[in-house]
Amino acid sequence: MSRLTMTILLVLGAIYLAQADTTATDIVEEVKSLRPFELKHSSLGCPLPVVGASCPEETPFYYFKCCGDLAQQCCFRLQEWVVLLLIVLAVLVVISIVVNLIRCLCCY
Numbered sequence: 001m002s003r004l005t006m007t008i009l010l011v012l013g014a015i016y017l018a019q020a021d022t023t024a025t026d027i028v029e030e031v032k033s034l035r036p037f038e039l040k041h042s043s044l045g046c047p048l049p050v051v052g053a054s055c056p057e058e059t060p061f062y063y064f065k066c067c068g069d070l071a072q073q074c075c076f077r078l079q080e081w082v083v084l085l086l087i088v089l090a091v092l093v094v095i096s097i098v099v100n101l102i103r104c105l106c107c108y
Helices: 003-032 080-107
Strands: 045-047 052-054 062-067 073-078
Touching: 045 062, 052 073, 073 080
Parallel strands: none
Antiparallel strands: 045 052, 062 073
16 A cells, blocks of 8 residues: 555544544444334324324334424334344444455455
């Protein structure tokens, strides 16, 4: 690798690490609050079941939650087990890329 490439990578890494402090704690707290073994239920209606829009039924993969100004809209949300599965898959892909990069650099 050239000196310029290494310098750019080091600068980008330093910027990432400076920002990772706050975002890493937020992500860790978000993951800790997940309850993958409980299926969430959709709201009956937003803002109330009697008045406003009625939300679609939930499925094992997604549900709907009231959101927006004054909770007047039904918003699509993934079930927490799906979010957890996507996080695990993303981590495994990153680990796979890093391992293969190391293998590529060390073996040739």
